[in-house]
Amino acid sequence: MNAEQYVDILTDGLLPSIEESGIPAGDSIFQQDNDPKHTSKLAQKWFENQGITVMDWPAQSPDLNPIEHLWEHIKRQLNTWDTQQKGVHELWDRVAGEWNEIEAEVCQNLISSLPRRTEAVIKAKGGNTKY
Known part of the structure; x- marks a missing residue:
């Protein structure tokens, strides 16, 4: 999987899940590990554009x-x-x-x-x- 595929999964899966939960996207904190596709500029920009905070997470945890x-x-x-x-x-x-x-x-x-x-x-x- 690459960064583009990861962002597609977030768009198709995470956003609908957040919407269904009733939690405003701006109040969401997302946890992920430090896989390169997760920390890519593309993914970081996607989270920023969606107003979703990404939790700081130690590597190899x-x-x-x-x-x-x-x-x-x-x-x-x-x-x-x-x-x-x-x-x-x-x-x-x-x-x-x-x-x-x-x-x-x-x-x-x-x-x-x-x-x-x-x-x-x-x-x-x-x-x-x-x-």
Whole structure:
């Protein structure tokens, strides 16, 4: 994916989501990692034009990214299957199925753990943590 594709995704996905949420775009704070397409001049200009604030985010910070922990949850769920998938399509179907079965409590626990994870990253001065 390049910067142009990323901006297209933001336009087609993020803007409608913000609008649907009822939160004014100017009151939105968006979190993303420091992938080059996210920090590109094109993406920065897009956020500026939309009036969306981008949260400052440390580089290489998977401990602070809840989606990384959701993927770990999916991996654990996939490991409970008795049989190996027979190919990429079956794997995709299993991942999609497990994703759809994630309980709200799992997401809420990840959100609730953010202050602890943030403290751990600060204490480690951006280094590795137990998370």
